[in-house]
Amino acid sequence: xxxxxxxxxxxxxxxxxxTGPFLLTVGIxxxxxxxxxxxxxxxxxxxxxxxxxxxxxxxxxxxLQLLRALFQQYVxxxxxxxxxxxxxxxxxxxxxxxxxxPPEVRDLARAANDLAQQRNELLDDVEAQIRVAKATVEEEKxxxxxxxxxxxxGVVVCNLDGRILLxxxxxxxxxxxxxxxxxxxxxxALIGLGRSIFSILERGQITHSLENIQQRLRxxxxxxxxxxxxxxxxxxxxxxxxxxxxxxxxxxxxAGHSDGIPPAEQGGDDVRQAAPAQVEKxxxxxxxxxxxxxxxxxxxxxxxxFEREAERDQALQSLTDGNRAALGNIRAAVETLxxxxxxxxxxxxxxxxxxxxxxxxxxxxxxxxxxxxxxxxKTRWPLEDVLAIDILSAAARRIENKLKLxxxxxxxxxxxxxxxxxxxxxxxxxxxxxxxQDHYEIRELRLRLAAEGKMVFVDLIWSGTTVSSETxxxxxxxxxxxxxxxxxxxxxDVVERHGGEIWYQREKAAHRAFFRIVLPAAATPxxxxxxxxxxxxxxxxxEYYDFDLFAARDAEGxxxxxxxxxxxxxxxxxxxxxxxxxxxxxxxIIQMGAVRIVNHRLLRQEIFDxxxxxxxxxxxxxxxxxxxxxxxxxxxxxxxxxxxxxxxFCAETVLVAHNAAFDMRFFQLKEDSLGIKFTQPVxxxxxxxxxxxxNQESHKLELIxxxxxxxxxxxxxxxxxxxxxxxxxxxxIPLLADMGIVTLRQALEAAQKxxxxxxxx
Amino acid sequence: MANRILIVDDEPNIVISLEYLLKKEGFExxxxxxxxxxxxxxxxxxxxxxxxxxxMPKKSGFEVCESLRADATLADLKIIMLTAKGRETEVxxxxxxxxxxxxxxxxxxxxxxxxxxxxxx
Numbered sequence: 001x002x003x004x005x006x007x008x009x010x011x012x013x014x015x016x017x018x019t020g021p022f023l024l025t026v027g028i029x030x031x032x033x034x035x036x037x038x039x040x041x042x043x044x045x046x047x048x049x050x051x052x053x054x055x056x057x058x059x060x061x062x063x064l065q066l067l068r069a070l071f072q073q074y075v076x077x078x079x080x081x082x083x084x085x086x087x088x089x090x091x092x093x094x095x096x097x098x099x100x101x102p103p104e105v106r107d108l109a110r111a112a113n114d115l116a117q118q119r120n121e122l123l124d125d126v127e128a129q130i131r132v133a134k135a136t137v138e139e140e141k142x143x144x145x146x147x148x149x150x151x152x153x154g155v156v157v158c159n160l161d162g163r164i165l166l167x168x169x170x171x172x173x174x175x176x177x178x179x180x181x182x183x184x185x186x187x188x189a190l191i192g193l194g195r196s197i198f199s200i201l202e203r204g205q206i207t208h209s210l211e212n213i214q215q216r217l218r219x220x221x222x223x224x225x226x227x228x229x230x231x232x233x234x235x236x237x238x239x240x241x242x243x244x245x246x247x248x249x250x251x252x253x254x255a256g257h258s259d260g261i262p263p264a265e266q267g268g269d270d271v272r273q274a275a276p277a278q279v280e281k282x283x284x285x286x287x288x289x290x291x292x293x294x295x296x297x298x299x300x301x302x303x304x305x306f307e308r309e310a311e312r313d314q315a316l317q318s319l320t321d322g323n324r325a326a327l328g329n330i331r332a333a334v335e336t337l338x339x340x341x342x343x344x345x346x347x348x349x350x351x352x353x354x355x356x357x358x359x360x361x362x363x364x365x366x367x368x369x370x371x372x373x374x375x376x377x378k379t380r381w382p383l384e385d386v387l388a389i390d391i392l393s394a395a396a397r398r399i400e401n402k403l404k405l406x407x408x409x410x411x412x413x414x415x416x417x418x419x420x421x422x423x424x425x426x427x428x429x430x431x432x433x434x435x436x437q438d439h440y441e442i443r444e445l446r447l448r449l450a451a452e453g454k455m456v457f458v459d460l461i462w463s464g465t466t467v468s469s470e471t472x473x474x475x476x477x478x479x480x481x482x483x484x485x486x487x488x489x490x491x492x493d494v495v496e497r498h499g500g501e502i503w504y505q506r507e508k509a510a511h512r513a514f515f516r517i518v519l520p521a522a523a524t525p526x527x528x529x530x531x532x533x534x535x536x537x538x539x540x541x542x543e544y545y546d547f548d549l550f551a552a553r554d555a556e557g558x559x560x561x562x563x564x565x566x567x568x569x570x571x572x573x574x575x576x577x578x579x580x581x582x583x584x585x586x587x588x589i590i591q592m593g594a595v596r597i598v599n600h601r602l603l604r605q606e607i608f609d610x611x612x613x614x615x616x617x618x619x620x621x622x623x624x625x626x627x628x629x630x631x632x633x634x635x636x637x638x639x640x641x642x643x644x645x646x647x648x649f650c651a652e653t654v655l656v657a658h659n660a661a662f663d664m665r666f667f668q669l670k671e672d673s674l675g676i677k678f679t680q681p682v683x684x685x686x687x688x689x690x691x692x693x694x695n696q697e698s699h700k701l702e703l704i705x706x707x708x709x710x711x712x713x714x715x716x717x718x719x720x721x722x723x724x725x726x727x728x729x730x731x732x733i734p735l736l737a738d739m740g741i742v743t744l745r746q747a748l749e750a751a752q753k754x755x756x757x758x759x760x761x
Numbered sequence: 762m763a764n765r766i767l768i769v770d771d772e773p774n775i776v777i778s779l780e781y782l783l784k785k786e787g788f789e790x791x792x793x794x795x796x797x798x799x800x801x802x803x804x805x806x807x808x809x810x811x812x813x814x815x816x817m818p819k820k821s822g823f824e825v826c827e828s829l830r831a832d833a834t835l836a837d838l839k840i841i842m843l844t845a846k847g848r849e850t851e852v853x854x855x856x857x858x859x860x861x862x863x864x865x866x867x868x869x870x871x872x873x874x875x876x877x878x879x880x881x882x
Contacts, residue, residue, distance in 0.1 A: 321845060321846050322845075324845040324846070324865070324866045324867060325772065325775070325816075325845035325866050327866070327867040328775060328843075328845065328866030328867035328868060329772065329774040329775045329778065329866075330867075331867040331868070331869070331870070332775060332778035332779065332782070332867075332868075332870050333774075333777070333778045335778075335869065335870040335871070336778045336781055336782050336785075336870060339782075339785075339870070340781070340785060343781075347781070350777060351777070351778070351781075354774045354777055354778070357774060358774055452853070453849070454849060455849060455850060455853060469824070469827050473824075499848060499850060500850050501850040501851060501853065501854040503823075503854055503857060503858060505857060516857070518850045518853055518854065519850075520849075520850065
């Protein structure tokens with residue numbers, strides 16, 4: 001019942017109250033009176049009724065006035081106040097109720113205002129706290145960014161697919177410096193968010209290191225990291241350390257607990273106390289709970305250090321080993337002389353000559369060594385301490401997988417550590433197994449592990465067929481190729497690199513033979529089984545990585561899934577400047593620019609920006625438009641090197657351009673002669689604009705940008721236009737979503753329709 | 762009858778001392794300057810002991826050692842390997858391939874003679 005109905009009802013009740021008793025009294029009198037008395041009464045009524053009616057109406061009006069005033073003040077006043085309160089609740093919390101009307105209402109208004117004031121203060125407080133918290137997070141982020149960028153090491157974070165999720169500027173610089181090729185960004189451009197690390201580092205080595213780490217995790221190792229050295233295409237040496245990024249089954253609780261905040265759903269005190277117990281459980285249970293979701297690679301270019309180190313090493317070796325023989329000769333001669341006083345003079349002189357010759361040979365060797373210090377020398381590889389049994393089981397798995405050769409394990413000391421380069425050693429073992437299988441048709445291989453003093457013996461044992469030592473000598477000098485896998489190293493290289501030896505021996509009694517690889521043992525590192533969860537959740541780990549990125553979403557790898565959301569795809573937005581508008585009439589590309597979009601962000605650091613020598617004179621009328629002169633393109637690479645580099649840059653991404661058909665025609669004319677093909681989907685912002693604003697006449701880039709509220713700077717360079725196109729495209733994605741165009745397939749279809757529509761009309 | 766010793770080393774500067782020393786000690790001494798010569802000399806001269814240098818052209822001391830050990834007629838032959846490298850792995854390899862002793866240069870001539878005498882005793 002609204003206020004108006006209630007008012008009408010109140011008026012009716014008031015009317016009844018004022019007339020009712022009078023009419024009732026008259027009625028009762030009327031029934032009680034006799035006939036003459038009724039006539040008298042009628043006469044009296046007739047005389048007095050107008051006065052009585054008037055008085056009644058007057059008082060009724062008075063009553064009505066009173067009722068209206070009450071209604072105004074109490075009912076309407078309260079309704080107004082309710083509206084105001086609602087306004088304060090929603091739109092404007094600083095608004096206040098004006099205390100008006102009767103004292104009770106004013107009192108209520110004041111109470112409401114006080115309440116609002118208190119709420120305001122609370123909200124201010126909360127906001128202030130949020131601001132502080134945000135500032136802290138922002139500061140931490142900035143600190144991490146600063147830290148990462150200041151690091152002398154390159155840092156790259158990847159998910160299990162090998163996609164790069166994070167890198168610092170040093171990593172970019174390192175890879176850029178390694179870049180091969182004539183354009184400024186080929187190679188350097190290959191590091192980028194969402195790109196594959198395998199274009200830079202060897203897949204086998206990464207997988208091997210990951211395996212190693214997983215094995216260490218299962219054993220509850222305190223430091224589940226792996227080190228390896230890798231050579232790039234250009235011959236530079238990179239030292240990489242890999243540390244796993246882990247997700248544990250109970251990581252959320254553990255993290256919540258360490259912050260001192262109980263997880264939201266755990267309200268009561270009992271539950272809160274139970275939380276630490278759960279954390280304990282995680283620490284006790286190694287292995288199963290820990291899931292590697294990715295890895296952090298720290299990368300250091302050690303080519304220079306390494307060469308220096310190797311030279312120093314070589315120098316040291318030539319000074320010690322090289323002089324041993326000479327010193328031996330001198331010592332033998334001197335001792336013989338001393339012991340033989342009876343020696344004849346000419347013999348004595350021959351001995352003196354030996355001493356003199358060897359001494360001067362030592363001096364010149366010393367000089368030569370010092371001179372050779374600066375020369376490049378034979379490489380030696382840094383080695384890593386590993387559990388010997390880990391290498392053996394990795395080798396066994398590899399042999400069984402690759403060669404289908406059954407492996408048996410003989411007695412293996414599981415506590416032996418050795419100092420090796422795991423990857424090449426496993427290659428060596430696999431190589432020997434494959435040679436034995438190919439040439440001697442052995443049906444199974446036994447692996448044995450033993451130690452003696454500071455040495456570890458790795459034995460590959462087989463029964464029956466004997467092999468000659470000569471065969472082993474030949475194998476030692478062959479490159480270690482197994483199936484399709486090739487290696488530039490020989491078995492001898494690997495053994496020598498480790499300062500080891502290898503030989504062939506027979507166990508005649510058992511009708512068996514074996515190859516023995518002797519390797520230097522490493523001191524058993526004290527590996528205290530430290531509290532794993534503590535290690536994994538220690539403060540040293542930044543907490544603000546976006547762990548959603550670790551989900552392996554790109555199952556197909558290289559292919560682009562047409563049914564993925566537009567907002568999730570990676571794009572290369574590009575533009576070209578050309579000598580003219582007629583590619584088929586000999587116009588050529590003179591500049592290419594591109595920028596990547598990954599995870600809905602325009603990555604202004606991940607760009608392709610290259611002038612191209614068109615090989616034909618520039619048209620004077622074009623120069624004012626693109627601002628590129630003959631002098632600028634002279635000496636720049638030709639399109640036949642730039643286009644392949646661009647092709648590599650935009651691999652596995654969707655291409656985006658404004659009026660893409662124009663640029664694509666230039667590419668297509670070159671595709672055959674260069675043997676490359678742009679097969680990825682292409683989105684055209686011109687067509688998409690026509691999809692979004694079908695009634696607009698112009699779909700020029702500047703006008704679209706203006707419509708979408710984008711500042712245009714640096715237009716008419718290829719890169720500048722690519723930036724604008726990229727920003728336009730990012731603004732278009734939500735607009736398209738409003739129209740129900742969400743996936744790449746839908747966008748391509750919609751663009752195609754417009755395209756046909758435009759052609760038809 | 763004096764014991765026969767074959768010195769196998771390509772460096773004349775050590776050979777001169779070894780040869781003089783061992784002759785003085787009363788051994789019958791012959792010298793081979795490479796691995797192949799060593800094998801043929803071992804067959805003709807039939808030494809009781811070979812002083813074998815590891816680092817030699819053509820055939821290394823290890824190969825010579827293996828071949829000598831493969832020859833059943835030389836079963837009693839003692840082999841002492843001499844090396845200018847001090848690596849333990851190399852010593853182990855030499856012993857595994859059948860050497861009786863392994864001596865690293867520089868060495869004391871007295872020790873060498875003592876070792877030889879012990880082995881031939």
